[in-house]
Amino acid sequence: MNLAYEIRDLRFSYDNSTALFIEELLIPSGRIVALLGPNGSGKTTLLHNLAFLVVPQTGTIKFFGELQTHRNLLDLRRKVGLLLQVPYLFHETVLANVMWGLRVRGIPRNRSREIARATLEQVGLSGFEKRFARSLSGGESQRVALARALALEPEVLLLDEPTNHLDKESAERIEEIVIELNRGYDKTVVIATHDAQTVQKLAHQVINLCDGRMVNDLSSSSSCADPDYNNSRK
Amino acid sequence: MKYERCNLKKSFLTWTVLAACMIVVSLAHSETRLRMSTTTSTEASGLLTVLLPPFEKANNVKVDVISVGTGKALKLGENGDVDVVFVHARPAEDKFVADGYGVDRRDVMHNDFVIVGPKSDPAGIKGAKSAIEAFKLLAEGKADFISRGDNSGTDQLEKQLWKMAGITPKGKWYIEAGQGMGAVLQMAYDKQAYTLTDRGTYIAHEGKIDLPILLEGDKALFNPYGIIAVNPKKHPKVQYDLAKKFIEYVTGPEGQKIIADFKVKGKQLFFPDAEKQ
Amino acid sequence: MGLIVSLDPEVYFIVWTSLQVAGSATVLASIVGVPLGLLIALNRFRGKSAVLVVLNTLMALPTVVVGLLFYALLSRQGPLGDLGLLFTPSGITLGLFVLAVPTVVNLSLAAIQALDRNLFLTCKLLGASLSQEAVKIVKEARFAITAAVVVAFGRVISEVGIAMMLGGNIRGFTRTMTTAIALETAKGEFELGLALGTILLSVALAVNAFLFLLQRSGKQ
DSSP: OOEEEEEEEEEEEETTEEEEEEEEEEEETTOEEEEEOOTTSSHHHHHHHHTTSSOOSEEEEEETTEEOOSSSHHHHHTTEEEEOSSOOOOSSBHHHHHHHHHHHTTOOHHHHHHHHHHHHHHTTOTTOTTSBGGGSOHHHHHHHHHHHHHTTOOSEEEEESTTTTOOHHHHHHHHHHHHHHHHHHOOEEEEEEOOHHHHHHHOSEEEEEETTEEESOGGGSGGGOOGGGGOOOO | OHHHHHHHHHHHHHHHHHHHHHHHHHHOOOSOEEEEEEEHHHHHHTHHHHHHHHHHHHHTOEEEEEEEOHHHHHHHHHHTSSSEEEEOOHHHHHHHHHTTSEEEEEEEEEEEEEEEOOTTOTTOOTTOSSHHHHHHHHHHHTOOEEEOOSOOHHHHHHHHHHHHHTOOOOSTTEEEOOSOHHHHHHHHHHHTOEEEEEHHHHHHTTTTOOOOEEEOOOGGGEEEEEEEEEOTTTOTTSOHHHHHHHHHHHHSHHHHHHHHHOEETTEEOOEEOOOOO | OHHHHSOOHHHHHHHHHHHHHHHHHHHHHHHHHHHHHHHHHHOOOTTHHHHHHHHHHHHTOOHHHHHHHHHHHHSTTSTTGGGOOTTSHHHHHHHHHHHHHHHHHHHHHHHHHTSOHHHHHHHHHTTOOHHHHHHHHHHHTHHHHHHHHHHHHHHHHTOOHHIIIIITTOTTTTOOHHHHHHHHHHTTOHHHHHHHHHHHHHHHHHHHHHHHHHHHHHHO
């Protein structure tokens, strides 16, 4: 089986305190993997490492067999899509937002526009093109961010608590899209969450994080037995 | 949206082009320019607007006039920032030449100063026989007097008169304004005070400032103008040849005639003084 | 009043000179200042707080100080005398440029620091290079940065000390609106001074209106 990520001896710290320590983590391609853990357990940090936004102080990450170095950082970044917990949309139209990533890669304007339009349709936002992105609701914004990432055809899609602040309907929509991406297009998805139902619905594999380390069982440590673990959606 | 973006781009483009033009234009000033420092009152009199153009045309140059206080005008000459100095402060001029900063000093013309004051003339200087006597009366009567206080030619003459009268002016009545002649005249009018002014500025303000001339004609009030070239030995980069040409023009028949013919409100302001050389 | 309506070419030239030196200085200060503000805002380095304090102080630079300093530099006696910039419009532009840069840097810096941190993350995760990210950041902060440029322009078009000392108020060459006003006031010609002042205000208003409309069309 192909490995999307092969991580060994990874240590990452912000300013002297180690936030993440992973001895070995293998993420197979074409699977949906859930990252489970309470706030501060290192989910976001791990995702940022997987997105190649930061470089770990020690350890190696291989992306589909390619080893991450300081030189190929930008290239690898362009192969991964990441959705932040709260998406940042540019002060432009929805279409311009989705087009930017394409333009950054040198794709000509007309082609970018086509791809952007198609992707917006894919996430159910046709007709939103000329809307000012910042005026959208939470669910719509998250879908724009998703379209923005998908337009770039990443090999892996990372989502940081994507349904956290959303209403039921929007959350369900996002989940549907993720499932479609995985089943239909074989995309590897890593989704950080603390919602048990999401995990049930989507994940092929679960990774538990506690205090920056992987553990087998979250309830074994009192600090990591997340009271939200058993919450259902709002 | 396409059209709006186009407009935005277009306006940014025009703005940038405009800015570039401004920068280019401001860098291009290749004409030969003769730099002259003079006093504010000289420029304010308007004489230069008739005196300079014939010279500029004949020699295809532009004369840049920097009008500041006498002190600064001479300082600019000392620093070599101008090519020729045109002021009216004989002692300072002589020192300028003696110190080696200037050469080829020539007399050009003179105008005169007058003492003006309130119609009521509380200090009673109207009948005074000399300027020095008038100053003595002013100090005795402690009448409000506005001084230029800026080391200008006018200021230097005023200080000289006090010195000759043996008085050190001090007190509430002696007001040092630190401003130009026009502003000082205005102040004198507002406060109904006395002041020493050159005739040129006085005539120029005659309509607005109703302060009669209370003393005039005393030789001590004559205000001679001198023109000096900046010494090329001290500042090799000054345009000495052009400065010399200008001095010869101003002291020559053409320049002297223009000076004599120059009138403000129908009255002659300057009296040519250049000796034939 | 009549002066404003009458088409006195001398007045037009004075207005044009003001616009020229103030405009050039502002444009140059923006070209240098905005990237500099960006660099300082986004990077951590030793002595950063000292730099910020110095920048704040420089914003309140008294113009006469800049004027004096540059007079000493540009005078024939001074180290830069050979450039021949004294008593030329370029000399004024140089002095105004130095005056404007701290303002542009400081306010651009503030504008960028006020941005949501997620913007920087988002640019990176969308695969932008450093320069692409820099451009995007400036775009996102464009209103505040434009305001910074406008403030700088206001500062330079209305200042007198530098224009006077470095330009010399030479009629037909380096006379700006502000030095002309100073001259007329010193001569006691208050009416003329006021008229010129009104023109100065109108010009400043016109420039601001233009920039405002520019911003508005960008908002769409």
